[in-house]
Amino acid sequence: MLNPHTLFTERLKSHMKELNRYLKYILTGHLAIAMFFIFSALAVYYQKWLEQLPATFPVALIISLLLGLVATHSPIQTMLKKADIVFLIPAEYRLKGYFRRTLIYSYITQIYLFLFVYAALAPLYLTVYEGKTYGLLFLVLLIIKGWSLVANWWMLKVRDSSMRAVDVIVRYFLISAIIYFFIKQELILLLMVTVMLIGLLIYNFSLSKRQKAINWEVLIERDYVRMRSFYRLANMFTDVPHLETSVKKRAVIARVLTGAIPFQQNSSYTYLYRLTTARSGEYFGIYLRLLVIGALLILFVPNVWLKLIFAILFSYMTFIQLMPLWKHHTTIIWLDLYPVANNVRQESFIKWLQQLMFVQMLLFAVFLLIIESYITGGLMVIAAVTFTFLFVPRYVSAKISGKKT
Incomplete structure (x- = not known):
């Protein structure tokens, strides 16, 4: 009998083993050292630039657009394999626990990138605004990030790719607007945009309820594309024998x-x-x-x-x-x-x-x-x-x- 918890545990162990297999080469390679030097140098000049920040620089707009991007970008790592489209579809009704765990895993792993961008923008924010509101903004964005991840999962059931793309764009602008009005302390506009975002999430949920089956093809393809990108990165440091590459005529x-x-x-x-x-x-x-x-x-x-x-x-x-x-x-x-x-x-x-x-x-x-x-x-x-x-x-x-x- 299929056990969702056991399936997730086995897939997660296999996934982590595959990542660790190549991460040790990436983190100790020549390119990593070069990137560390570049980021260190940029950090020094970033600090110097902040000391001469023009008064007309749109700090709130830049921060809202960048934080809105990392809050909206919510890929879901389902760890599905191509053969699952044959063997797991009959047991789809029993996999709710499995997919719930993949959502939690995806949320936790994406927090690292979110924290990196948030910390990088902190000096820019503190140059103009008070630190207390930035800490509160972090808590608000953690909630929004979770909303966005769940909304992305709901929309993955929709077969129309153009509809999914429009949803991501609208959600990005709404989240960016929430961050912008939060920074500017425009409470009425903040409330209005928040209501619009909640309305969009309700619409996402209603669309997902109309689709009874999970879009297995999209889930598997997206996982495949993400892993192929990782293999391309790893291939710069060591040989990846099972790397598949795309070819364009050019x-x-x-x-x-x-x-x-x-x-x-x-x-x-x-x-x-x-x-x-x-x-x-x-x-x-x-x-x-x-x-x-x-x-x-x-x-x-x-x-x-x-x-x-x-x-x-x-x-x-x-x-x-x-x-x-x-x-x-x-x-x-x-x-x-x-x-x-x-x-x-x-x-x-x-x-x-x-x-x-x-x-x-x-x-x-x-x-x-x-x-x-x-x-x-x-x-x-x-x-x-x-x-x-x-x-x-x-x-x-x-x-x-x-x-x-």
Whole structure:
């Protein structure tokens, strides 16, 4: 006989084991150290910025929008598997206790992100407003967060995805408005918006009651997408053999990257790695995102030397996250049939990484030259040459051969 409590306990143990398996690599990796340095530096400049905060800065609006986002964002970790759509559907009427426990688990795990954003915004709030109201706001938001999680669960029974999207948007603006009016102490407007939010929750509940069955496909797909995102993150630090990646055609980008490659046997892996970078759902996006984020930090950080350090750090982060490209095709046996020596494959991979890193670091150098000086841009060019042609080949060769760097 199916026991909801036993099922939840087993699924939770399996889920935590899978998370811990990769978290130890993430928390001790090079990227984690780099991110710690970046957050530490940003915290220092955040404090300096608060000391010179303009009187016209919309503190209440910014805080309400950010806290509203983390309060509204309430994904539910059901820990369901694809096979459950066959084996558990007949016992759906007995799984109320299981799903109730997943809601509690989801709420507890999301409190960490909520606390992080809340603590990060505390100095900004205390610069303008009194601390007592901010503490009370925390308690109010804990309740709203719970409401939002339950409302999200109710709406997951609705089959229409556009209706679910509209509900999230409306709920976000209502929660943000509640936070804004709470900060501004506009009690009448606060009461009105609160009544509107309660009305929306009642409407969510009525919609869920019309749907007798749980939307298993959506629940399983959302869990699958969340775990795939986690595996992508873990794959930056260690090999994740069961990681499934999405592929997009990106014909124009693929043509630009592969068009000049000569039709020769020794160019087989050059073509493969360039095409994989263009079409993969992870490498191309990672490269562009870190390039943009790095450029924005370089633009807004006031210290010249810190700009240079950030440029090098983001280049290093990009390099580390592109390293899994070497093992991207490990599970494809057809590559073993290529009549190409392994050293040619390694040389092709290293050369492609060098080209990617040199282009990114050169763009950072041009950006530094424009917003700072020729000296800063020149130093970045020297760093690009050193990193690309000295560090990259040595590091990649040692990693591939299994040696320590």
